[in-house]
Structure formats: structure tokens, C-alpha cells
Amino acid sequence: MSLLDNLNPPQLAAVTLEPRHALVLAGAGSGKTRVLTTRMAWLIQTGQVSPHGLMAVTFTNKAAREMLTRMTSMLPINTRGMWIGTFHGLCNRMLRAHHRDAGLPQTFQILDTADQLSSIKRMLKGAGIDDEKFPPRQVQQFINGSKEEGLRHTDVEANDNFNRQLVELYGMYDAQCQREGVVDFSELLLRSYELLSRNAPIREHYQHRFRHILVDEFQDTNRLQYRWLKLLAGGGGAVFAVGDDDQSIYAFRGANVGNMAEFERDFAADQVIRLEQNYRSYGHILDAANMLIRNNSGRLGKNLWTDRGHGEPIRVYEAMSDQQEAQWVVEEIRSLVNDGRLRSQIAILYRSNAQSRVLEHALFSAQVPYKVYGGLRFFERQEIKHALAYLRLMENPHEDTAWMRVVNFPTRGIGARTLEQQADIARTHAISLYSAVGHVAGRGGNNLAQFASLVDRMRFETQNLPLHEIVEHVIEASGLIAHYQTEKEGTERIENLRELVNAAAAFASEDGYAADDAGALATTLPETGQVLPSPLAAFLSHAALEAGDNQASLGQDAVQLMTVHAAKGLEFEAVFISGMEEGLFPHENSILEPAGLEEERRLMYVAITRARERLYMSFSQTRMLHGQTRYHMRSRFLTEVPEESLKWLTPKMGLAKGMDTAPAWGRSSAWIDSESADGVSMGRSRGKDVHGYVGAAETYSSRRTAQAGVEVNGKTFMVGQSVAHPRFGEGVIVHLQGAGQDAQVQINFSGSGTKTLALGVAKLDPI
């Protein structure tokens, strides 16, 4: 029994490639992870590389874990000290090992996105910056964006005053982080990159060490990650990059698909392997995916195929309202479950989280167990972050972000003015809040001193205690438990705090945290006198880098609800893609720009390829969004999919021919009733977004409230209705005026913009 058994020819070729740079275009469901893990096992088994000389990088901890598990199941080796992990995890590891060379304190802590934001807010406040003019989020974006391009504040070009100030804020922020001994996520990457590029011995050490670098989801890498990889591979290490440009859906957070093409050129990766055989889905589903994605330009090119046959066509459903759409989904799910399907094998996907509410409501009413993905994760919960802040202060009392978070939580009589006073002192002396405590006068100063000594005492009292006992001590001694006991809804928070103790125990018992690398490295580089990080420090890094499961808790068999983004990498027997509407999917914010639209299309591609056996798509004529009724046209993506692969469960309308008779379910009274419930009022219009359908963004939808229909020549028209015009094509009625032959309609046409037409004259057909 060999590792290489049962691989298809391209897979085999990829696994056994000679040690040169290579690009593997791995389509959805083509066995990507298998190729990656088998190659690692094969390289080691054949003695081409030692576990020590191999690096495997992923984006998520989950992917890293899976890689580790699958590799060790093929080749039972000790993976301790192997560099398999996320970009951030590996950079953290490197910076811990060389904190001195990287200019960081040994106990540096990691700011997650929320911590970073509050750090920025605090900085802006301290500097007296108007946060109207410089919204903290925008400053944060600017900083992270710059870092992800590899730019320090001294490197960023600023052409106008505003940007110059942003650059200055960037510099201030970095200085503040440095002073406090903290790094944010992008800083992990950038600092590691700078360490490698500036420190020749360290660079050469790693370049020499890693003979093989395997990268997962290469299409999601940003520019800095690309350069980091390039630097690491600079000593002759072979990069094995696996990715799928058609599944690149994270451009909005810095991912650069262009890295794939650039890799091919830049690394002279003459070996490009395509994995196109799909083991997941039936033919109709793959046909739809292939045909859809062909509308994108500049692809590296790939066509999925299967030998499993066509399977069932994609079922398409048009609903009257979002509620009815949800109801239909529930009915279908019920029948799927009756047929013996597991609920956990059924997923409902949507473009944006707001869409989950109606679906949840329908599922809940029908008593169908379901699970929504997304939302707060364990380490992001308020009570957990509070507890972690205490623990962080014990590691490093100068960390002002943590200080501010818990200095008065639970309340201990430290008010805003005291804190302002303290901040002023800290700023003028350029010292930490902790160091400034002694200089604050009055009762407030006294309370501050008490808090500082509480932190010191907790540190002292937990010396030499095992990790989970430290945590246990802290949640009690900090007063957190007592505080939540008095709160009405504190029970769950207390449970979570107890769970944190368990998490600490579990973490310490795993072999995860031991930084045996530091040891291994010390033997190579004796000059870096290594000290192992304390278990607490390691646990805090762990908490920041792995915010905990967002995944469904095991247990009851439940229908899976999530965004399309969250579904990437997953698969289900049956998949519902809901809200197939212009403005929703593709999202209105992305329709304008070609690049945005193409990313939406890739997103749809991802959605489609999640389905193994059965795929449903649905859309609705009416949808409640932001408190207003909206009318959308059905998604263009429905037309980009082969007609033969679709099976319309409701009559397909809107094509030039064959719409002679209105269907029985047509404009039913139910539709009108539901609208008249909230009357003819225009709602509290905000003016700017209601009027003027000039931009293309408004082309497909109207935010007007429905009003009574108008009958002309035996046809009834009303606001929100879809109509067809011989010259202008399809559109939605956004406004009706007058009655009878003189009535005027304003219509948003998908191709030709907004037109105002006379109902008596225009050749309009309801569709």
C-alpha cells in the first residue's frame, strides 16, 4: 500500500513533482488537500526532506490542523517542531524565537482587530484628533492596508494633506504599539518580513532550513505574504503553491489573485498542473459552475469535469416575498429530511448575514433544528476578553489597551476624569498608564494604585501555578465572577469564564505550545539565547491567533446556515442559494466595477460548487431590507448558467416568448395584501437614496413602497413589477402616476437605465 495509490494522473504528477517551484491549479472538489498532504508525506517518506526542512502555510487554523491530521494519518511521524501553520502563526513563532532581533519584548502581545481599533481610538483621543475627520475605522484600514503592502509610515506616499495626516497617524500608532509591546495582525507579517530581510544570519538560517515550502489557498495571499514567501524561498527552497483563481473571494481584504500569475513568471514556475476532475458534484452542477465562470476575464483557465453523470438539474424557485421564499426553503428541507437526508448535510447559503433572519424565523416556526455560522467567537466574547486583559496585564502591565479595558471593570470607582488625568501624565512623560499611576493625585490616584497592586498581587499569587489555575485564580480575584453573579444575564458569561479555565487546561495538555523550535534554533544560532515563553504567554498568543470555533457545535443534527464566504471549503449533499437577486447577489456595491462583479461571480461559483447532489436557487420579487421594501430583478447569474441544467419550479418568466398567460400564482391577492398592510406611505425617506435613479447601482432596484396597480389594455401594472419592453428589455417599475391611458410609468431597465413611459403607448408586458 503506497501513498501514491489511487491518485489520478494529475494528482500523482503534482505529488511527485521534482523539487522546483510549481503551481497547482486545484479546482473545487478536486482533491487539493489530499495532494498537499500526500506530497508532504511523500517528500518525507522518500527522504527528500526531513520534517524539519518542510514548511506548510495556510490561512486558517482549521486548514492547518486538517493538514497535520491528514499527513500524520499517512505517515505517523512526530510533528513537533514542524512548521505547519497559518501565516500569522508561523510569523508569531519566528518573532518569539528572535524577539530581540525583531525589536520586540519577549512578552509581546497580539492585538486582534477589536483591540487594534480601541488602541487607535485611544491614540486619536490622546492626540486630540477629530474622529469625525479621521474615523478610527478608516485609520485602521489605512494602517493595515499599508502594512499589507509592506510599507512603513515612512514609505507611504502621500500627495494630499489628508493622506499626509493619515501617514502621521500611522507613525504615531506604530510608536504607541512599540511602547506598549504589542503587535497587530498585519504587524506580525511585516515584522517577520523585515526581520528576514534585514538580518542576514537569520534569513540564511531559514532559507537554508526550508527546502520545501507548500502554500495552500495561494489565491488568497496578499502582496506582503507573497514577498515573505519569496524571501524564505530565496535560498533554493522549492515553493509548491496550490490555489484556484476562480475561488478568489477575498480581494476586499487584501488578497491579490494576481499573485498566481505573478508567481508563474516570477518564480519561473514552468510546472503548472491542473486538477480538474471533480469528485464532489454531479454534472449539471459542474456545468453550471463552468459556464458561469467563463464570463470572467483573465482567468488562468480550468474546466471541472466528473465521471459521475449529470445528476439532477438545479431547481429554481421564484417567490413572492422573502418570507415566502423562506417558507418554501423550509418545505423543501422537510421533504429532504423525510427522504432520509441528514439536516447537517443541508446548507442554506446567502450573500449577506442580514438575510439569515427570515430564514431563521421560518425554520424556527417550523421547528426545524438549524445552526447559523458566524457571529461572535469564543475568545471574542466580552467576558473572555476581560479575563484575557487581566492575564495580559500580568504578563505585561504596560499594555495600555488591556489596562483601559479592565481598569474599571468591574467598577472600582475609577472615573473618566481620573483616567484622563492618568492618560495626560502618561503621554507627557511617554510612559505607560501603569507607570503613570503613582503620579495621579487624589482619591482617583489611590484607586488606580489599588488596581495596579491588584494586578501585581495576581501575578505574585499565581507564580508557579499551572496555567488553568492561574486563569481560575484570575477570574475570581479580578471580581469578574462576582460581578456577573449580580447581573441578570450573567450566568452564561460565568459559564464561559469557567470554560476559559477548561480551555487553558486543554491548551496546556496539548503539545501545541511548547516552543521546541526556539531550542532547535538555539543550537544553530547560539547567539540567540532563548528563553521559553511562559505557558501563559503562549496561551495569550493562542487566544489572539485562534479566536475559537465558529463552527457548529457537534450535537443535534441541524441545517447549516451561512454566508457564501463562510461556505468556502465546505460541501453538502444539498445546497440552497437564496436571494438570487440583482443588488443582493451580485451585491449592489459590487455591480458598478467590473472587478467587483467578477468577484461576485466567483462567489457564486464557490456557492454552486458546494453542492454534491442537489442544488436549489431561489429569489424573491419583494424583500424587506433596511426596513424598506425593495424590488429586485432576478440575478443575472441565473442567465449565465446553462438553461438545460435548470429546472424551474415556478414558471420561468421574462423571456421574449412564451409568456402569454399569467400563471395561477401570479399577482395574487396575497401579494397586494401584504403590501397594503403598511400602507401607501413612502416611509421616512432619506431623500438622497430614494430619488434619482441615475447611477447604475440603482438600476435594478427600487426603494419605493408599493401602491395600487393601474390597469391599461387589460394588463395590470404596479410598482415593483417586472416588465418587458421590446426595445429597452427587462426592467422594474419604480413609479406609477395617473390612471388609465394617460398613466405614466417610470421603469428601471437593466440595460438602458431609467425611462418614463406612457402606459397607453408603450408596448409593455408584465413578466
Place this chain on the structure above:
DNA sequence: TGAATATCAATTTTT
């Protein structure tokens, strides 16, 4: 200090 009230924004998200 904390609760009540106004205001504002509203894809997608991992680390």
C-alpha cells in the same frame, strides 16, 4: 454611574 434615549449605518472576514 448607569440607564434611557438619540443617532447612524447597513457586503463579504481570517488572523
Place this chain on the structure above:
DNA sequence: TTGATATTCA
């Protein structure tokens, strides 16, 4: 419409 955050008032 919801939800998160900022501001105000007792």
C-alpha cells in the same frame, strides 16, 4: 428594521 454606539439625564 435592526444593532451598535454616542450622548444625555437622573
